[in-house]
Amino acid sequence: MRFFNTYSREIEEFEPRDPAARLIRIYTCGPTVYSRAHIGNFRAYIFEDLLQRHLELRGYKVHRVMNITDVDDKTIRGAREAKVPLAKFTQQFKQAFFEDLKTLRIKPADEFPAATEQRYIDRMIDMIGVLISRGLAYQAEDKSVYYRINKFPNYGKLAHFDLTQLQSTGRVKHDEYDKEHIGDFALWKAWDEEDGDVRWDSPWGPGRPGWHIECSAMSTALLGDQIDIHCGGVDNIFPHHEAEIAQSEGVTGKKFVCCWLHCAHLLVDGQKMAKSLDNFYTVPDVLAKGYTGRELRYALMRVHYRAPLNFTWDGMNEARESLARIDEWLARLHEIAQKENVQLSTANAQRPIEKSEFEEALDDDLNISAALGLLFESIRETNRAMDENKLDAATASAWLDWWKRINTVLDVEAEAEIVVPPEVAQLARERENARREKNWKRSDELRERISVLGWEVRDTKDGQKLARRAAK
RNA sequence: GGCGGGGUAGCCAAGUGGUAAGGUCGCGGUCUGCAAAACCGCUAUUCGCGGGUUCGAUUCCCGCCCCCGCCUCCA
Incomplete structure (x- = not known):
């Protein structure tokens, strides 16, 4: 490390x-x-x-x-x-x-x-x-105690500072006349009226x-x-x-x-x-502004700690979309992992990583960008396998275990599934009926109404699916 | 002036002495009644600028430019 x-x-x-x-x-x-x-x-x-x-x-x-x-x-x-x-x-x-x-x-x-x-x-x-x-310290005339930095x-x-080069930025008021060196800093600040009742006794008099x-x-x-x-x-x-x-x-x-x-x-x-x-x-x-804590967490975490990070709402949206990608991936993996499925042919290439590249990336001065890059590469790889119906339950579980491990570091998983509100569920049932009758106009109308309520409906081969979507 | 950090595609951002991960956005395609999600393809002949070393530099060396910060109580 x-x-x-x-x-x-x-x-x-x-x-x-x-x-x-x-x-x-x-x-x-x-x-x-x-x-x-x-x-x-x-x-x-x-x-x-x-x-x-x-x-x-x-x-x-x-x-x-x-x-x-x-x-x-x-x-x-x-x-x-x-x-x-x-x-x-x-x-x-x-x-x-x-x-x-x-x-x-x-x-x-x-x-x-x-x-x-x-x-x-x-x-x-x-x-x-x-x-x-x-x-190493002395009490000055103002009764405060200062550190004698020259000692x-x-x-x-x-800081790699040459003390003779210290310049005052004027940001802080100095009581320069009391200190031996402009760089001496206060260890104990003598009480003054402004402090009111904030004071502790000390061998050098009251102060803080x-x-x-x-x-x-x-x-x-x-x-x-x-x-x-x-x-x-x-x-x-x-x-x-x-x-x-x-x-x-x-x-x-x-x-x-x-x-x-x-x-x-x-x-x-x-x-x-x-x-x-x-x-x-x-x-x-x-x-x-409608963002969640985990979205902000992700947005603040995704850039290497020693690089300046410019905060923007575009950046927040990017965080949201990236997390949605992770959410979708996890949902698919869970679904497959729960199936007591017959053996599907899972190629070795889609086996989850025993490899520990994620951790190794972080070993390198917390290179989070490289670590996340590996995560997203894995997501694409496994999504492809799932699209091709080549990922079996055991492999999906293994990927979930891998996720569980790296998520102890990231901690960006979505909150537990939020219950679909009755109102949305009702609209979804109506839409299901409309779709059975191939009433596309009504179906699209209901999809729009559901969307307004903050939910997204998707038509899959297993029927409708509802996902919560934050407002864009 | 001193001391640091940063400058890579529209935006965010890894990285290596051998010709550029990933995310996001956009465009095209597969799928779909249409979408969404997912996948496939396209999107930097180029890594702030100028020299040098090298067969070869974004990566090493020198010089310069720009942005941000610290220089006595700011994470």
């Missing part, structure tokens, strides 16, 4: 730290719950889901942690503006986040630690204390943790000093992940992460989808 490690900027052979246990520890940066996450955020989570599921398919056990940032500038501002306590303000977005995960069929992490949990606050304070004692030689190595330290505290608390894989979006490389390395290694003295994986952005009209650009869609926005 090979992954592109951001740290080395190379494709590397992946080896778990603990090969015997076949356990892989993964830390993934989660949402800041100040508003509903947008689908660009979920692209990252779907990439991580794909990663986890593939590792599991390959027989590894995955222990994955995803943090929830429920205290920072934005959440505090949001709570203040809404005039509700911070915890109440963030609760609604936590809940929305979990709903969206479910809609997109993203496997929940094993743990979702929140930054405001006392045990993590305590741990953050402990870590900051160690960093200060080692000269950590590897700082900048992940900086953003980066929470991930160091949670990852080491839940996964140990060293973890196998750490993921996030490319925008997290600097400064967030750089800071995490400095903090975690500054405390433990051990190499923090073996493999860093970062996914590219979701774009809209060629630009990064972002709250600040106001060009984002949420999961409910997409559902409101």
Whole structure:
């Protein structure tokens, strides 16, 4: 298995730290719950889901942690503006986040630690204390505690940044006069009036943790000093992940992460989808357009994680049509598999793959496009065999088993068959009668009425078949 | 300016030192009363541009152009 490690900027052979246990520890940066996450955020989570599921398919056990940032500038501002306590303000977005995960069929992490949990606050304070004692951090005049990046030689190595070249983009206000170096980042932010009652006591006075330290505290608390894989979006490389390395290694003295994986952005009209650009869609926005969670899942998953993905409604339609092709294929296979059929001649060429090309494609830095290509090639091959009546029940079952296996990774199968509404069933019965009388005009009329109700009727040699069709 | 990612058919997108998977869309055909689904066929003499290496490059090297992102709290 090979992954592109951001740290080395190379494709590397992946080896778990603990090969015997076949356990892989993964830390993934989660949402800041100040508003509903947008689908660009979920692209990252779907990439991580794909990663986890593939590792599991390959027989590894995955222990994955995803943090929830429920205290920072934005959440505090949001709570203040809404005039509700911070915890109440963030609760609604936590809940929305979990709903969206479910809609997109993203496997929940094993743990979702929140930054405001006392045990993590305590741990953050402990870590900051160690960093200060080692000269890696200092309290400035503004009472905040900062990381002294010049004392950590590897700082900048992940992002490949030369610290002397750092430029301010003006995006964030600096209290430059208080810091020794413009690149020093806050570990502990001293309380000020804007924070209201959001405050914790610390040896450095009241305040709240900086953003980066929470991930160091949670990852080491839940996964140990060293973890196998750490993921996030490319925008997290600097400064967030750089800071995490400095903090975690500054405390433990051990190499923090073996493999860093970062996914590219979701774009809209060629630009990064972002709250600040106001060009984002949420999961409910997409559902409101008539698409399903699995369609969005597929649309966000089908492009390699390191390539930018432009979100379009054409892309959503393509996802829909591709899934419909899979659905049709599965329905045909099920039908044949259930027949107690006599031996049909199934040529060897149509035998299901013991071959594991699908998994092997994913082994190669999660090459999902190649994997899906293999799936669709298999679909065409088996459809052809079925058209020629050359696929027997045993072979169909074997193909279904194969699908079942790869679908543990994809998880894009349609929801269980939806019951045909009585209204539609009634129209279908009428149409059947009309067809018996060869009353084509009436038959077509009924087909149209059924279509308006969101169902498609097909005439096969075994009679009418009804399939649910999403509106185009 | 520094550091990354990307540039392959209308759109999306794999890939290899030997002449381009797959999806979607469109067109033609088989099937059908007509459709739908499925299948068959067609759709990039060409892989951002210009050089170089090579018998041969989209793939390796050099230079350049374009798009997107990061450069101190954005997945």
